[in-house]
Amino acid sequence: MTWNEAIWIAARVCLVAMFPFSAIDKVWHWKNSLAQTNAGRSPGTGGLPGAPLLLVLAILVEGLTPICIVTGCLDRPAAVLLAGFCVVTAFLYHPFWAYPDFFSAGDDSVAREHFWQFVKNFGLVGGLLLVVFAGTLESPFAILRPATWSSRPG
Incomplete structure (x- = not known):
């Protein structure tokens, strides 16, 4: 294995x-996970319809797509699927805008906690999209040429 492959x-x-x-x-704490899915995460909302099926699908996505991404076997479709999962999860489970305490004083703001989880999910989406669209191995030294560009357009 080369350094390029090891870094990749x-x-x-x-x-x-x-x-x-x-x-x-989710498997280990099935009842809690199902209750969370059934209850919904936004204030005043109900849960998702078909919660047991959705929970099983989430377990499959979270369990199988990382294997594909790390091994390189169907890595791009797996990365697209996992990126979509992260977007859906961000909007369904971390709606920071639905909580009134975003700007409140103190350290226990539910809205701010959801905000950071929301942003984290989109950071993961960005990394997964790099797997999809920048899927080639290059020498670590290639990133230094030209030094003023982080990527090459079209």
Whole structure:
């Protein structure tokens, strides 16, 4: 294995490492996960219809797509699927705009906690889209040429 391949694999592992643990947590704490799905996360809203099926699908997505992304087997479709999952999760479970305490004083703002989870999900979407659209291995030294560009347009 070359340094390029090792860096590539390490970056992908870091990008998706949390998802298998999240899938295991959902299985391990099924009742709590199902209750969370049934209850909904926005104030004053109900849960999602078909919660058990959606929970099983979430477990499959979080458990299988990281394997594809790390191994490079169907990595681009898996990254698209996982990116979509992150977008849906951000909007359904972290609607920071629905909480009135965003600008309140103190450290216990529910809205701010959801805001950071929302933003984190979109950071993951960005990394996953790089797997989709920048899927080639290059030498670590290639990023230094030309030094003023981080990528090359079209």
